Amino acid sequence: MDSSSRAVIATALGLPAVLLLLLLVVVGADPSSSCATPLASGGAAGVEGPTEQTVAGLSERQLQLARNGVAIGKQRRMPEPVIIAELAAQATESSFRNLANPAVPESLNYSNDGLGYDHDSVGPHQMRASIWGSVGIATLMDPLYQINWFYDQAERLGAAAGAMSPAELAQEIERSAPNAYSGQLELARRLYALFADIDPASMPRTMPGSPAAGCGPGGSGTPLPAEASEFGRAVIEHAARWMGTPYVWGGGDTTGPTGGGFDCSGLTLYAVYHASGGRIRLPHYTQAQQDHPTAQVVPFENRAPGDLIFFTAPGDADSHHVGIYYGRDEQGRDLLLHAPQSGQTVTLTPLSAWDGEHIDVRRYSTPATSNPDTSLPGGRT
Known part of the structure; x- marks a missing residue:
């Protein structure tokens, strides 16, 4: 057998190994998810998502808020424990819902995920209108604003935020009852794992100095036309x-x-x-x-x-x-x-x-x- 024949046979025998290696690389790849990835395939109603995490009982609208908590955190280069703290705070304060409040009548003019009755608190982080309302009710009812608000508070704490556990950080920012957030840490970690691979490049671009947009508004928080039937x-x-x-x-x-x-x-x-x-x-x-x-x-x-x-x-x-x-x-x-x-x-x-x-x-x-x-x-x- 001459050298050219041996080369042909060696190539033919080696080809399956090359293809197998290529297949393993493709199968083993873990592509990032994007804002366009349907939420229903990412954990809605307890369905297993790409990360094999399950989040039973959360609606698609709730998952939108949770995903934006992660997405905005990623855009702002927040450490994982800070993002988990934000998710635990949302879970505790509003169960991932943008809540209006009859005590703040103007809030009822904005698309919402239900009503809350805690003093004059509104939104996913239950920010009190009497304390934070100087920005205007339209801004206060914007869930993206409230998520950015949480991360703003974390940044203001500086190095102290990094020394706190997620539950302690949520408590420091939200100022709620002691140990209010520890009960939601497991859910927060599961949600973080579900959306941790989201690609910031897939998110809407924002102008310099503007709040991070995450995956963009989910409809909640937009004004409702008063004259509609x-x-x-x-x-x-x-x-x-x-x-x-x-x-x-x-x-x-x-x-x-x-x-x-x-x-x-x-x-x-x-x-x-x-x-x-x-x-x-x-x-x-x-x-x-x-x-x-x-x-x-x-x-x-x-x-x-x-x-x-x-x-x-x-x-x-x-x-x-x-x-x-x-x-x-x-x-x-x-x-x-x-x-x-x-x-x-x-x-x-x-x-x-x-x-x-x-x-x-x-x-x-x-x-x-x-x-x-x-x-x-x-x-x-």
Whole structure:
């Protein structure tokens, strides 16, 4: 056998070993998660996530707050014990909920995860409006602000923070009953393990000097339009909870994001479905939503928060985009809550961005009996 033949055979015999080694490298890789990683696969309702940690009993909204606690901590380069302290504080103070409080009536005007009744405390860290309210109720009801507040307090403690256990640090910052936070440390550690590999590069960028944004707002803490009907307000609340979620073409169904996000009609079908208690199942296609039997034609001048607004380009027959009319901002500008396009996230945009396009407004009413439209054509934006 000549040398070239031996080389060929050696290569053939060695190839499986190379492939096996490559396979082991690929399988053994532990890619970081991102803000686009669906929370449902990361521990919701006790499902095992990528870290094999289970967090039974926490809703997706609660997990959003826990993930932001970790994400903002990572963005700010906080040590692990400080992040665990923040999670333990959230768990103890609010069970990872952005709570409004009837004792602070203005807080009820913001999307929230329920009501708390502890003095005049609001938000996930139960900050007292009488002490911390100089920033304004809009800021105080922003869960991202409250998470950053906790880390600000930790930074002010300097080296002393590093000498404390997570429970001691939470106590020093929150000033609650003695040993109030030790009972939540195990949960805090499990949540930290669940989200510890999140990639800061996947998080929304913030301007220098601005608070860290983590994975962005989860809808909780956004202002609620006062003039919305009960149904319209429900449409807005169910869509606003996904603010900051990435746009994904064809993404979204009645269960939430698919493929890591929503497209425009995926977001609206989700919001209307849940606002109607599951009795209106819109197709995943803008023009079909516009023509749906439950859709009432509304003149533009009669638009109200929670109505769907459809946009048709000049010369086109079908609408190409849809969003939810949110109401007006402080400057009187009409706002649209929507999933814009690739590279962006669910957000609020002035309606003037569509000047020159034909606009149709539709209002949906809940049918007396359940008769869902089960046809779900492919996604279109």
